[in-house]
Amino acid sequence: MTLPPDEHELHAWMDGEADEATAERVERYLKDNPQAAAQVAGWQADAQQLRQAISRHSLTLDRPHPQYLRRRVRQQRLRQLATACMLVLATSAGGFAGWQLKESQVIASPQPMEDAVQAYKIFDNQTQTPMDMVASQHAELSSWVARYFINGNPPPNLEQFGFRLVGARLMATAQGPAALIMYQDPQGTRVGWYIRPLDPVKLPHGERRADDVMAQYWSDQHYNYALVTPVNSSGVSGLRKAVALATS
Structure with a gap:
């Protein structure tokens, strides 16, 4: 049969x-x-x-191929199951250090986009924390992001500010997947672009310092975003001003 x-x-x-x-x-x-x-x-x-x-969205990069959209539908159930499993592991392993952020830490923090700040601190490292995806082409990375964040903005092109793509890391929140995209300049300075679901709250445009990094954050109708940069780097001032103007 x-x-x-x-x-x-x-x-x-x-x-x-x-x-x-x-x-x-x-x-x-x-x-x-x-x-x-x-x-x-x-x-x-x-x-x-x-x-x-x-x-209907003004994408600055190549649009994702239609097959990624259909593939996302059939991968959704698997991702939801994987997300649930990863959250259980994160909350049960008290000393666990790795790519999974502890959801309890994110919820306990009153600061906006604390998960973006912590993600940047974990992956601002060139040897101990490799990326899920290593990419040098914006179109390639844009397609990767579109698999998990439909209607989300693609990662920005920061080459005019001296930063080239390093790669991307996928992580989990209680509301769904989040991702950190890392960039680096010739001096080794790294900046991170972060995307996560709107829940639990849609954020206004703002910024804050956390130890030695600054997080600039904003939202659209679908996701919260942040650009995380080192505070004491002179090479990121132009980038910060451009982000502030573009997202205000």
Whole structure:
């Protein structure tokens, strides 16, 4: 007996990522099952709506390929499960040091975007804390961010300020995934761009100092953002002014 294709195989077929045998089996199944064919057509319509939603935003980088949007749908359940598991590990391991930020620390802090500050401090290191994704092209990294933050702004291009991309790190919050994008100048100074869900609160434009770093933060209709820079670096003053003007 031949089993019908599961949801992952159907989405892989929609993305053109199924092998030849799977593609033939899916096509036969859809031909013989009008109800399943209608469901797949609905998924295709949803993907089109997602593309239209993203096209309404003024992206400064290349737009994500449509296959990333469809792939995001079928990865969502896996990410939600992974997020839940990571949060359990983070709260149960008192001395755990690594890429997962402790959610209890974030909730306990009254300061805005404290998770962005802590993420920057953890990953402002060139050897002990490698990135999940190493990228030198903005279009490549923009597509990576779009997988997890639909309708979110892509990472900014900071080359005019002397900062080139280093890579990205994905982390978890109780409200969903967050990400830190790291940049570095020729002197080794690093700055971080951070994106996280709006919950628990949408932030006004603002800034604050935390020890030896400054966090400039703002929000749009979908996410909270922050740019974290070292306080005592003269090479970031122009960048800070540009961010303040662009987000006020």
